[in-house]
Amino acid sequence: MVAIAKNDELKRVIDEEGNVVKGARPPDIADEELRKIYRTLVQVRVVDERMMRLQRQGRLGFYMQSTGEEATHLAVAALRPSDWVFPSYREPGAAFYRGYELEQFIAQLYGNAADPIKGRQMPVHHSMNWINYVSISSPVGTQIPQATGMAMAAKIQGKDDVAIVYFGEGATSTGEFHVGANFAGVFKAPVIFLCRNNGWAISTSADRQTAAKTFASKAVGYGMPGIRVDGNDVLALYQATADAAERARAGDGPTFIEALTYRVHGHSSSDDPSVYRDPDEPKRWQQADPLARFQRYLGKKKLWTPEWEEALRTEFDQAITVAHDKVANLPPPDVETLFDDVFEELPSHLREQKEWLMAQPRTKSPHYFH
Amino acid sequence: MPSMTYREALNQALAEEMERDPTVYLMGEEVGHYQGAYKVSQGLLARFGEKRVIDAPIAECGFAGIGVGSAMVGLRPVIEFMTWNFSLVAIDQIVNNAAKIRQMSGGQFAIPIVFRGPSGAAAQVGAQHSQALESYYVHIPGLKVVAPSTPADAKGLLKASIRDDNPVVFMENETLYSTQGEVPAGEHLVPLGRGDVKRVGTHCTIVAWGKAVHTGLAAAKLLAAEGIELEVVDPRTLRPLDEELIFESVKKTGRLVVVQESWPVASFGVDIAYRVQRACMDELDAPVEVVSSADVPMPYARNLELEVLPSADDVVAAVRRALYLV
Numbered sequence: 001m002v003a004i005a006k007n008d009e010l011k012r013v014i015d016e017e018g019n020v021v022k023g024a025r026p027p028d029i030a031d032e033e034l035r036k037i038y039r040t041l042v043q044v045r046v047v048d049e050r051m052m053r054l055q056r057q058g059r060l061g062f063y064m065q066s067t068g069e070e071a072t073h074l075a076v077a078a079l080r081p082s083d084w085v086f087p088s089y090r091e092p093g094a095a096f097y098r099g100y101e102l103e104q105f106i107a108q109l110y111g112n113a114a115d116p117i118k119g120r121q122m123p124v125h126h127s128m129n130w131i132n133y134v135s136i137s138s139p140v141g142t143q144i145p146q147a148t149g150m151a152m153a154a155k156i157q158g159k160d161d162v163a164i165v166y167f168g169e170g171a172t173s174t175g176e177f178h179v180g181a182n183f184a185g186v187f188k189a190p191v192i193f194l195c196r197n198n199g200w201a202i203s204t205s206a207d208r209q210t211a212a213k214t215f216a217s218k219a220v221g222y223g224m225p226g227i228r229v230d231g232n233d234v235l236a237l238y239q240a241t242a243d244a245a246e247r248a249r250a251g252d253g254p255t256f257i258e259a260l261t262y263r264v265h266g267h268s269s270s271d272d273p274s275v276y277r278d279p280d281e282p283k284r285w286q287q288a289d290p291l292a293r294f295q296r297y298l299g300k301k302k303l304w305t306p307e308w309e310e311a312l313r314t315e316f317d318q319a320i321t322v323a324h325d326k327v328a329n330l331p332p333p334d335v336e337t338l339f340d341d342v343f344e345e346l347p348s349h350l351r352e353q354k355e356w357l358m359a360q361p362r363t364k365s366p367h368y369f370h
Numbered sequence: 371m372p373s374m375t376y377r378e379a380l381n382q383a384l385a386e387e388m389e390r391d392p393t394v395y396l397m398g399e400e401v402g403h404y405q406g407a408y409k410v411s412q413g414l415l416a417r418f419g420e421k422r423v424i425d426a427p428i429a430e431c432g433f434a435g436i437g438v439g440s441a442m443v444g445l446r447p448v449i450e451f452m453t454w455n456f457s458l459v460a461i462d463q464i465v466n467n468a469a470k471i472r473q474m475s476g477g478q479f480a481i482p483i484v485f486r487g488p489s490g491a492a493a494q495v496g497a498q499h500s501q502a503l504e505s506y507y508v509h510i511p512g513l514k515v516v517a518p519s520t521p522a523d524a525k526g527l528l529k530a531s532i533r534d535d536n537p538v539v540f541m542e543n544e545t546l547y548s549t550q551g552e553v554p555a556g557e558h559l560v561p562l563g564r565g566d567v568k569r570v571g572t573h574c575t576i577v578a579w580g581k582a583v584h585t586g587l588a589a590a591k592l593l594a595a596e597g598i599e600l601e602v603v604d605p606r607t608l609r610p611l612d613e614e615l616i617f618e619s620v621k622k623t624g625r626l627v628v629v630q631e632s633w634p635v636a637s638f639g640v641d642i643a644y645r646v647q648r649a650c651m652d653e654l655d656a657p658v659e660v661v662s663s664a665d666v667p668m669p670y671a672r673n674l675e676l677e678v679l680p681s682a683d684d685v686v687a688a689v690r691r692a693l694y695l696v
C-alpha cells in the first residue's frame with residue numbers, strides 16, 4: 001500500500017510544482033516566517049543525513065529519520081510558543097523550530113555528560129520543558145491521553161494554551177488513542193490530534209491498522225472534525241493547524257488532522273525495509289517531496305534562490321560539525337547521577353545504595369557472559 | 371545432539387506444536403511478514419498461513435484480549451509481545467482476566483494461552499524497554515511463569531507451556547536469542563515446575579533464572595580459580611517453583627545467593643530467600659544474599675546501565691560475604 005494517493009478530499013494549498021491549487025488561498029504568513037519554515041525543513045533533512053551516517057559508522061547506537069515527513073513537523077509554526085507539543089520520535093523539526101540547539105540534540109543522541117536528560121533515554125527520545133516539548137515516551141500511543149489531559153488542565157487553569165499531539169497511523173490502533181480522543185470530545189479539550197499517516201508502522205502497512213477508508217473518519221465517533229491534508233504540503237498543514245488552534249481557543253474543542261505522507265527510509269536504524277516492501281515504493285514518493293514543493297513555491301515568490309539553498313546547507317553542515325566536535329567526545333554521565341531524579345528527594349534506601357555503589361571499583365564487567 | 375540457537379529452539383517449538391495441534395496459533399506485532407521482531411517466528415507464516423500467524427495492529431490490550439476470548443472456546447493462542455515492557459498496556463487482560471477466569475467461573479472456562487516475548491535489559495534501550503517483569507507476574511495467582519536460560523530449556527518449556535491448560539507467562543531474553551546450545555533431537559518436553567542444576571558445586575548455591583543463570587555461571591568460573599565451587603540451580607519455572615531442588619542444594623552447601631534482574635523490593639528473589647530460611651534454617655551457615663538490579667529506572671548510558679545490572683563481580687562479592695571471606 002502506497003500512502004501517496006491522489007485524493008480529491010485531500011486539503012492542499014500548493015501542488016508538486018509549487019503552484020497554489022485552484023480554490024486554495026495560502027495562509028497569511030510573513031516572508032521571514034516562510035523562510036524560517038523552509039530553513040527548518042532543510043535543517044531536519046541535513047541533520048537526518050548526518051546522524052544516520054554517524055549511526056552507520058558505529059558512533060551512534062540508534063537513530064530514527066523522518067525524511068519525507070518534515071512538513072508535518074512544521075505544524076507547530078501555526079501555534080504559539082506557549083502551546084504544548086506532545087511529540088512522537090519522528091518530529092525533530094518541531095523542536096528545531098522552537099530553538100532546540102544542535103549541541104543539545106547531538107548530546108542527547110550520545111547520552112553523555114552534556115545530554116540535557118543526563119543519559120537517561122534512548123537516542124531521539126528528547127525532552128525540553130523550556131520549549132514546552134514533553135518527554136518522549138516509547139510505548140506507542142501513551143502520549144495521546146496525556147495531551148488531552150494537558151489541554152483539560154489549560155481549561156481548568158483558565159489559560160488559552162492548546163496542545164498538539166503527534167502520532168503515527170499505527171498509534172490509532174492503541175487503546176490510548178481512543179481514550180484520549182473520546183475524553184477530548186466529551187470535555188471539548190483544546191487539543192489537536194496530528195496523525196502522520198506515513199503508510200507504515202515498522203513492517204505493518206496502514207491497511208492493517210484500520211478497515212475505515214480514512215484515518216480522519218475516526219474523528220466522527222468522538223464528536224470532532226476530522227480533516228485530511230496533504231502531509232507533504234507544509235502550507236496545508238499550517239492552515240489546518242491554525243484553524244484547529246483557533247477552534248480550540250474559541251472553546252470548540254479538539255480536531256483530528258490526518259496528514260498523508262510517506263516514510264521514505266526504514267522505521268529506525270535497526271530496520272531493513274527491503275524485507276517487506278517494494279524497493280521502488282520510496283522512489284514514487286520523490287515527486288511529493290515536501291522540501292522540493294515548498295522550495296518551488298518560495299522560488300516563485302522570489303524568496304528562494306539556489307545560492308540561499310547552498311548557503312543554508314553549508315551553514316547546517318558546518319553547524320553540525322561544530323556541535324558534534326564540541327559534544328561527541330564528552331565523557332558519559334557521572335555514576336553519581338544514577339540515583340538522581342527517581343524521586344524528588346533521595347530516600348534513605350537509595351542513599352545507602354549510592355554510598356555502597358560509589359565505594360565499589362569502577363571496573364564493572366558486562367553483566368552476562370563474563 | 372544437534373546444536374542450535376535459543377531463537378531456533380523457540381522457532382522449532384512453535385513449528386512443532388502448530389504442526390501437532392491445529393488449535394495453536396500465533397499473534398502479535400510483526401510476527402508474520404517481518405518474521406518476528408527478533409525472528410523467532412521465521413518461516414511460520416509461509417508454513418501455516420495467515421489464519422494461524424496473525425500480524426496484529428498495534429494494540430497489546432487488544433490482541434491479548436483477542437487471545438483470551440479465543441482460548442475460552444478451545445483455541446490455544448500464543449501471544450507474542452515485542453517485549454514484555456509493552457505487556458503493561460495489556461495487563462488487565464493478563465492479570466484481571468486470563469489469570470482469574472477459570473477460578474471466577476467456578477472452573478467453567480479454561481484459558482490455555484501462552485504470552486511470550488523478551489523480558490529484561492538488552493543493551494542501551496532505556497527505561498521503557500529494559501524492565502525484568504517476572505516479579506510482577508509471578509505475584510499473580512493463576513499465572514504460570516517460565517524463564518528459560520538455554521536453547522534446550524527454551525524449546526522444551528515452550529512446548530510444555532503451549533500444551534498446558536493454564537495461562538503461561540513465558541519470558542525470553544533478547545541477549546540470549548543468539549546463544550548456542552545442544553538440544554535433544556526429536557520430541558523434547560521440559561515439564562513446568564521442574565528445575566535443573568546447571569553446575570554442580572559444594573561451597574555456595576546460586577539460584578538464578580533466565581539471563582541471570584549466565585551471570586551466576588560466569589561468577590562460578592571466576593571463583594573456581596580460587597577453589598570456590600558454586601552450585602548453580604536454575605528453577606526454569608518460577609511458578610510453580612521447584613522448591614525441593616533449591617532446598618536440597620542449600621542443605622548441601624549451607625549458603626545461598628539469589629541472582630535476579632528484578633529490582634530488589636518485593637521481588638521474587640526475596641520470596642525465595644524467605645522460603646529457604648524457613649525450610650533450611652538449621653543448615654544455613656550465613657544470611658541469604660539477593661543480588662538484584664539497582665533500584666532505579668534503567669538509564670540509557672552504557673556506563674550507568676552496567677552499574678544497574680547485576681554483574682558477575684556483584685555475585686562474586688555476595689558469595690564472599692556468604693562465605694565470610696570479607
Ligand SMILES: Cc1ncc(C[n+]2csc(CCOP(=O)(O)OP(=O)(O)O)c2C)c(N)n1
Pocket residue numbers: 088090138139140167168169170171172196198200201202263267399428430452456459
Ligand atoms: C505499546 C507499544 N507496542 C509496540 C511498540 C513497538 N513499536 C515502536 S514504533 C512502532 C510502529 C509505530 O508506527 P506508527 O504509529 O505508524 O508511527 P511511525 O513509526 O510510522 O512514525 C511499534 C509497533 C511500542 N513502541 N509500543
Ligand SMILES: [Mg+2]
Pocket residue numbers: 168169170196197198199200201202
Ligand atoms: Mg506510520
